[in-house]
Amino acid sequence: MRGNDAIHLGLMLLALAAAYLVPFELLLLAYVVLGPAHYFTEISWLHDRSYYLPHRGIAVALAIVAVVAALIDNASWFGFAMWGALIVCAMLAATTSAVESMLLFMAAIALSAIMYSSGSSLAVIGILIPTLVHVSLFTLIFMVLGAYRSGSRVQATLVVVYLAAIATILLLPQTAEIRIASFARVGQDYFGNVGPALGRLFGVPGLVLDTRLTSLLAFVYTYHYLNWFIKADVIRWTEVPKARLAAMAAASAASTALYFYDYAFGFTFLLALSLIHILLEFPLDSLALRQLGAAIQGSARGWHAARTATAAPRSRPASSTASKRAKQSR
Template identity: 30%
Template structure:
């Protein structure tokens, strides 16, 4: 499929994602997160692994593995089923103590990813780890650190900001008309929510949708975005307030298009070429198993897919850094001309 055709396809996906998000802001997000999310995590992780994680020193992948396990453990041990097999003190250790360091490991991997692009020797590897630890500890307790790294980095920054940057990078390389239109849309559609009269949608959310959204703590992102935008002075979330609905439309749009954009780029970056028959079977089986858990209990499926989710976010860090560096280097070349 040619780039021109893919750009036209993405134009349709952008509009479809936004329209569906307007009509089904919570339902679309919950469905996409459960159905498209795990398949995205698995296929992108396979592609990144085939690219040697975009770093010079591949020891870095073991850091990601360890960090993802630490990050996922508090969520796993929060499931009621584990209370039957482990003592209260063990469960409290993971849910009360280890959980305090999830933000730390995420930021640590981000710093180490930046450094992993450059170090080659074992000594440099160890030195970079020390630098990453010091930077992580230095910023650990700040409010901005908790908001940006703990909440926004694995969510909106990952699914929206980096998606926009990838699109800009693609347009710089190919400069297609539809590519430019898509960038205008991905930036302009969320801004159009300021003027959109959402009363026309007559929202009515079922108790199941409300429970799945709140019980899985998805609403923390909404509340923090509302506070960040100056809507509320503290953390608040309501299902039927206009501003909360518009924030949710943006979140649903950002996530759904992030997933669809990845699958639409199959022929551009060729991530499907690394899918051998064996890998395809493994990925398909894991995906179906995760879907079954989501179907059985949304919370159960979410917790079991946390490791896949956070590891793919971490593994993408070097690619994010490379993309940002390429964007700036391209601008420098243009200015020099």
């Protein structure tokens, strides 16, 4: 196991243990302290790669959409903004032809119509995309894709441990007490709508932000941020001018301080900053999803070809057949 993989595993287990012991406190501290540092550094990294978009001007439009969405009170319109931005980014970054773009657009229109007809589906999408879908599902996709590309069994094991950690939290709920009541109240303000959204999605009435769901969010958020920071030597997000790195450190510290200085304004600012980084990451997320699909398809074809080759009857060598015929004619 490489040193980085050992650190990776250690941080994942540490996040799991903390999510069990202090879920309410961990969730808020991860979001308020680790979150801004992640947002600024990832936006910087994406900027150097043109946000995986054909034109950087599109990124400006996405940032504006994110800021406007942060101010929207209507859950359905917020969901429409998130869903629409994701589809547009997928069309721009993950399709390779006009035909693919058109097919994706038609499928999106059909799904949008279904969600609109079901009433609350757009609101559910709006809640889950910037939370569990972004911090957990897409994190898992990048982990699986990295393990596939590297062919590393250790990285594949990390994927299994990550899934096992989530299953442990869901199947073995903890009984952690709230040590800082104000943190729990603020966590309810930020993530209180995730429980009902999951309840509507899976048909589980009365699902709320209880200890188990809070522990899940605390774990996936904390690991999502830590996973970004420990990949510095892989994706090289630290390889920027020192002045920019210092500016990012100052901006992230100021964002955290702003939250504790003025909760209402800090809440709005962090929400807008979080949504900006999420929407700017949509093109990369869409591209990764396409690449993972291609990898799965390629592996399935290889497995089928190998199975076919193994099952095919072996033909006898010509020399062996001729020899047997010669013996029979004697």
